[in-house]
Amino acid sequence: MSNAPLQLQNICKNYGALRVTDDVSLNIEAGELHAIIGPNGAGKTTLIHQISGHAQSDSGRIIFDGQDVSRLPMAERARMGLVRSFQITSILPRFSALENVAIAVQARSGSSFSFFGNASKEPALNDAAIALLSRFGLAARAGVPAGQMSHGEKRQLEIAIALAAKPKLLLLDEPLAGTSHDESQRLINTLQELRKELPIVLIEHDMDAVFALADRVSVLVYGRIIASGSPQSIRDNAEVRAAYLGEEAA
Amino acid sequence: MNNLVDLDAHASPALATPRRANRAYLLPLIVFAIFALVPLSVLWGSQSFILALVTRIMILALAAMSLDLLIGYGAMISFGHAAYVGLGAYSVAILASHGITDGFIQLAVALSVSLIFAFFTGAISLRTKGVYFIMITLAFGQMLFFLGTSLAAYGGDDGLTLASRSMFFGSKFMKNDVAMYYVAFGVLLGAYLLLRAIVASRFGRVLRGIRENPVRMEAIGFAPYRYQLTAYVIAGMIAGVSGFLLANQTEFVSPAYTAWQRSGDLIFVLVLGGLGSLHGAIIGAAVFSLLADILSHYTENWALIFGPILILVVLYARGGITGLFGSKS
Numbered sequence: 348m349s350n351a352p353l354q355l356q357n358i359c360k361n362y363g364a365l366r367v368t369d370d371v372s373l374n375i376e377a378g379e380l381h382a383i384i385g386p387n388g389a390g391k392t393t394l395i396h397q398i399s400g401h402a403q404s405d406s407g408r409i410i411f412d413g414q415d416v417s418r419l420p421m422a423e424r425a426r427m428g429l430v431r432s433f434q435i436t437s438i439l440p441r442f443s444a445l446e447n448v449a450i451a452v453q454a455r456s457g458s459s460f461s462f463f464g465n466a467s468k469e470p471a472l473n474d475a476a477i478a479l480l481s482r483f484g485l486a487a488r489a490g491v492p493a494g495q496m497s498h499g500e501k502r503q504l505e506i507a508i509a510l511a512a513k514p515k516l517l518l519l520d521e522p523l524a525g526t527s528h529d530e531s532q533r534l535i536n537t538l539q540e541l542r543k544e545l546p547i548v549l550i551e552h553d554m555d556a557v558f559a560l561a562d563r564v565s566v567l568v569y570g571r572i573i574a575s576g577s578p579q580s581i582r583d584n585a586e587v588r589a590a591y592l593g594e595e596a597a
Numbered sequence: 598m599n600n601l602v603d604l605d606a607h608a609s610p611a612l613a614t615p616r617r618a619n620r621a622y623l624l625p626l627i628v629f630a631i632f633a634l635v636p637l638s639v640l641w642g643s644q645s646f647i648l649a650l651v652t653r654i655m656i657l658a659l660a661a662m663s664l665d666l667l668i669g670y671g672a673m674i675s676f677g678h679a680a681y682v683g684l685g686a687y688s689v690a691i692l693a694s695h696g697i698t699d700g701f702i703q704l705a706v707a708l709s710v711s712l713i714f715a716f717f718t719g720a721i722s723l724r725t726k727g728v729y730f731i732m733i734t735l736a737f738g739q740m741l742f743f744l745g746t747s748l749a750a751y752g753g754d755d756g757l758t759l760a761s762r763s764m765f766f767g768s769k770f771m772k773n774d775v776a777m778y779y780v781a782f783g784v785l786l787g788a789y790l791l792l793r794a795i796v797a798s799r800f801g802r803v804l805r806g807i808r809e810n811p812v813r814m815e816a817i818g819f820a821p822y823r824y825q826l827t828a829y830v831i832a833g834m835i836a837g838v839s840g841f842l843l844a845n846q847t848e849f850v851s852p853a854y855t856a857w858q859r860s861g862d863l864i865f866v867l868v869l870g871g872l873g874s875l876h877g878a879i880i881g882a883a884v885f886s887l888l889a890d891i892l893s894h895y896t897e898n899w900a901l902i903f904g905p906i907l908i909l910v911v912l913y914a915r916g917g918i919t920g921l922f923g924s925k926s
Contacts, residue, residue, distance in 0.1 A: 401812070422816075425816055459819065463794050463795075466802040
């Protein structure tokens with residue numbers, strides 16, 4: 348038995364007649380940043396949905412932290428430390444940046460079935476939230492409604508929210524999507540820091556970022572993993588080049 | 598803790614600045630001050646119907662405010678909230694018809710029945726979303742309506758007249774309309790403060806978060822269902838108390854209290870007053886009742902004027918009347 352923190356064992360997902368992920372097996376090892384790449388429609392986001400519990404797998408098993416989480420809902424997996432971000436920015440738009448993070452801190456500290464006392468004035472929650480915002484350069488923006496932040500700030504905020512939920516493993520679905528060059532540089536620096544702290548599964552289209560960050564890369568094509576290995580071996584893999592990297596590597 | 602000062606520097610824009618906070622308190626303060634003083638107008642020779650009208654406004658406001666917890670803070674559009682008003686009212690009337698006039702017993706029954714009905718119908722309704730949730734809450738409300746009409750022993754369609762108002766500590770002080778008024782006032786104020794605390798609490802913040810983005814909340818570990826169901830039960834129980842007051846005030850109950858039109862009125866009141874502010878429900882209830890009262894003096898078809906007013910509010914004043922004051926929380 349492997350003791351990898353996250354183990355995918357033959358997981359599948361069908362939407363009607365369409366098989367979106369097909370018999371995916373993969374171990375995410377402690378301390379690694381594992382990138383999953385593949386052309387559009389390969390099933391990458393569906394795979395993240397299955398791992399996070401946003402979508403239930405039709406078959407196969409998902410082992411996280413030694414437990415079978417295949418049938419657990421997303422909220423329960425998140426409480427175990429399997430935390431994700433979204434390809435399309437997902438924040439609480441009318442909450443301030445501070446409250447977006449503080450509520451995630453709240454999720455992992457004490458009961459939320461508490462009906463008295465002003466949650467927005469709890470020092471322990473706010474201190475932790477401010478510390479995280481500072482880390483992402485957002486402290487000065489703490490009071491801004493999240494919906495009014497720039498796209499790049501929202502992407503940073505979303506990772507801050509994910510970290511506030513005390514992840515043991517982070518699933519990032521295209522964190523660089525739609526960001527400007529400066530913003531993505533900043534996010535890449537952030538990820539360089541984060542990878543030292545916890546294992547990360549990263550879906551990303553930006554190949555420069557993938558090859559700069561990843562310890563290992565898996566290539567998903569039509570829902571199947573066609574190759575898995577070090578960035579260099581993926582670059583050199585003829586099948587991958589044919590299926591996906593073709594134009595980029597040329 | 599050592600960076601508390603630091604936190605304040607960062608967080609102050611997040612929390613309302615003192616002046617804005619004061620303004621947020623001002624409107625509800627004025628509203629409650631007016632309610633507190635209305636009975637004095639009787640001394641100046643105004644007629645007692647004013648007392649009855651304003652008592653009914655406060656009872657309506659109580660029900661609408663509890664619905665605001667669901668719609669305004671929880672994005673749960675219940676179209677069957679009048680059911681709880683009916684449950685509370687019938688608790689009083691049925692017990693009274695059997696000679697049980699003790700208010701504490703009646704209130705305890707009203708709260709328990711509302712709790713049980715809200716728990717079971719909420720547990721089912723909250724498995725649906727959007728328009729299905731609206732329809733299923735409507736269906737549960739109508740179920741109670743038809744149950745009421747079929748209760749031949751308790752008046753069926755015609756309803757049931759109370760022999761007397763509830764007694765507390767063996768006293769019939771609620772017979773006095775001013776006492777009745779202040780009981781309604783006290784309950785409304787208490788419920789307002791309770792709900793104000795709840796929406797600012799950890800629980801309330803989760804509820805508001807689910808309103809904003811349920812998937813985001815699940816992704817950080819909150820299962821929306823439990824929080825929504827809890828809110829649903831709290832709102833049902835408060836509406837049940839409003840039914841308890843309504844039966845006492847009118848000394849009459851009928852299935853009409855639970856009709857879908859009454860649930861619609863509650864939503865109308867909220868949209869008129871402004872969703873998600875609590876005191877918007879109170880202002881909405883006052884404007885709704887006064888408008889209906891005044892318009893009905895001029896024409897029987899007052900609803901024809903009422904409808905366009907609602908449309909105008911929805912089109913031009915999204916935040917309702919409170920939105921015009923800019924103090925929506």
